[in-house]
Amino acid sequence: MELADRAVGFVLSFISITIFTYYTFWVIILPFVDSNHFIHKYFLPQEYAILIPVTAGVALLCFISIFIGYVMLKSKKKKA
Amino acid sequence: MKHIVKIITLLMAITTVWVGLLQTSTIPSSHTWLLPIYCVVSLGCYGLLMVGVGLMQFPTCPQEALLLQQDIVEAKSYLKQRGIDVNGS
Numbered sequence: 827m828e829l830a831d832r833a834v835g836f837v838l839s840f841i842s843i844t845i846f847t848y849y850t851f852w853v854i855i856l857p858f859v860d861s862n863h864f865i866h867k868y869f870l871p872q873e874y875a876i877l878i879p880v881t882a883g884v885a886l887l888c889f890i891s892i893f894i895g896y897v898m899l900k901s902k903k904k905k906a
Numbered sequence: 907m908k909h910i911v912k913i914i915t916l917l918m919a920i921t922t923v924w925v926g927l928l929q930t931s932t933i934p935s936s937h938t939w940l941l942p943i944y945c946v947v948s949l950g951c952y953g954l955l956m957v958g959v960g961l962m963q964f965p966t967c968p969q970e971a972l973l974l975q976q977d978i979v980e981a982k983s984y985l986k987q988r989g990i991d992v993n994g995s
Contacts, residue, residue, distance in 0.1 A: 828966045835961030842954035849947055853940050866958070879947050 849875070 856899045859865060927938050985992050 831964060832962050836986045839955050839958030844950040853944050857936060879943055892949045
């Protein structure tokens with residue numbers, strides 16, 4: 827049981843560290859690098875560095891509001 | 907009410923720091939524009955990291971779990987004697 831917990835915890839922290847390093851590289855280090863360097867092949871164009879977090883945030887907000895609305899409707903229908 | 911005021915004051919302070927950074931270009935301007943999004947993303951990442959680390963370090967107590975199971979069996983037999991059936995729902 828605790829091995830499964832440890833595995834899930836490890837996967838979560840690994841994902842978070844990966845996202846953090848990738849994003850740091852993307853936003854902070856890449857603008858200082860020459861545009862002819864090979865490393866630019868591994869990173870998407872810079873506009874996506876803004877688009878992807880903003881779309882993820884908007885999707886999260888939508889999901890939360892839909893969920894809250896659904897729960898409220900269900901509770902109202904059960905009372906009536 | 908006071909809590910909201912505190913949060914809004916904090917947000918205002920952070921916004922003024924950001925605008926101040928924009929005006930006096932200590933950091934290159936393109937980096938300053940991306941700073942808020944970067945802070946939000948790194949905050950989310952930090953939260954996820956703390957959850958993962960907490961999961962990994964969560965202490966399970968095998969002896970206490972065994973004692974608990976014994977207690978449950980005892981309680982069930984005791985209540986059954988008294989005529990109350992607590993065997994699942």
